[in-house]
Amino acid sequence: MSxxxxxxxxxxxxxxxxxxxxxxxxxxxxxxLMGNGTHVEDxxxxxxxxxxxxxxxxxxxxxxxxxxxxxxxxxxxSNTRTELHEKREWTPKEGGNLTGTCKVMHVSTSxxxxxxxxxxxxxxxxHSGDGHENEPLKIFYKKFPGQSKGSVFWNxxxxxxxxxxxxxxxxxxxxxxxxxxIGNGKNDYPTEPEDGIELGEEFSYEVNVYKGIxxxxxxxxxxxxxxxxxxxxxxxxxxxxxxxxxxxxxFVPIGQDGIERATAYKGELGYFKQGAYNQTNGKSPETxxxxxxxxxxxxxxxxxxxxxxxxxxVWFREATVGxxxxxx
Numbered sequence: 001m002s003x004x005x006x007x008x009x010x011x012x013x014x015x016x017x018x019x020x021x022x023x024x025x026x027x028x029x030x031x032x033l034m035g036n037g038t039h040v041e042d043x044x045x046x047x048x049x050x051x052x053x054x055x056x057x058x059x060x061x062x063x064x065x066x067x068x069x070x071x072x073x074x075x076x077x078s079n080t081r082t083e084l085h086e087k088r089e090w091t092p093k094e095g096g097n098l099t100g101t102c103k104v105m106h107v108s109t110s111x112x113x114x115x116x117x118x119x120x121x122x123x124x125x126x127h128s129g130d131g132h133e134n135e136p137l138k139i140f141y142k143k144f145p146g147q148s149k150g151s152v153f154w155n156x157x158x159x160x161x162x163x164x165x166x167x168x169x170x171x172x173x174x175x176x177x178x179x180x181x182i183g184n185g186k187n188d189y190p191t192e193p194e195d196g197i198e199l200g201e202e203f204s205y206e207v208n209v210y211k212g213i214x215x216x217x218x219x220x221x222x223x224x225x226x227x228x229x230x231x232x233x234x235x236x237x238x239x240x241x242x243x244x245x246x247x248x249x250x251f252v253p254i255g256q257d258g259i260e261r262a263t264a265y266k267g268e269l270g271y272f273k274q275g276a277y278n279q280t281n282g283k284s285p286e287t288x289x290x291x292x293x294x295x296x297x298x299x300x301x302x303x304x305x306x307x308x309x310x311x312x313x314v315w316f317r318e319a320t321v322g323x324x325x326x327x328x
Contacts (some may be wrong), residue, residue: 091267
């Protein structure tokens with residue numbers, strides 16, 4: 001019997017449903033897209049036993065976001081997700097704040113180690129609603145098969161000047177590796193990161209955008225707290241000479257060598273997303289050695305993917321959303 005939608009009482013498994021909005025009250029500020037392509041605008045008293053539900057672990061309740069390697073996704077992406085989408089939109093100057101405490105319980109066990117996106121999931125992001133609809137922030141967790149520790153890193157995607165086919169991400173490690181650390185062969189994995197985060201290990205993040213500056217804070221017990229800042233209104237990458245070495249390694253070989261508009265995301269509307277945005281898909285690596293993971297998908301059969309480890313699952317126990325705040 002599944003624990004989805006229930007909580008444990010002293011006399012066993014209670015029949016009272018506990019909905020995600022009762023665990024994380026900000027659900028009225030979001031809508032959701034799930035791994036079977038279903039959009040839901042009102043998340044009050046809503047759950048789905050395959051994608052979005054609650055469980056209890058010890059004394060704490062968690063909201064579960066689960067999605068396969070292949071299902072039905074948005075028109076602009078090859079990747080399935082069970083992910084919240086903030087209803088409010090804001091500019092970098094107006095700002096916003098998102099926090100979350102989560103633990104990644106599973107990432108796909110199928111993929112190609114040479115592909116940077118394999119075995120990873122995005123657990124929080126800022127998405128642009130204007131122009132190219134690029135992503136000034138994606139927070140990743142990535143773990144290679146057979147290892148217990150994975151990496152947490154964050155990516156900034158340039159807001160491309162000209163053709164969006166030339167866009168690329170710059171990745172920054174929090175604990176473990178950044179996105180550019182890949183395998184030498186399909187099943188040849190890098191060494192496990194010594195300071196990585198284990199599956200099922202809690203970590204938290206705060207994304208605070210205030211007057212055009214993004215302030216990031218990452219915390220996890222027994223790990224060093226990490227902080228970062230990034231200007232979202234002035235580009236660091238407006239010239240070819242600004243391309244970082246990791247971009248030359250990952251993106252230039254596949255023809256993605258663009259520059260960013262000088263004002264980056266200034267004046268563009270954006271919104272927060274949170275949940276499980278699976279970065280492992282079934283597309284052939286020959287198509288794109290950064291984003292096409294070549295993972296097993298069982299023809300899109302979601303239950304078979306769940307049964308055979310071809311999915312991602314992320315639990316959140318608390319999260320908040322609100323306006324940007326002066327940095328502490």
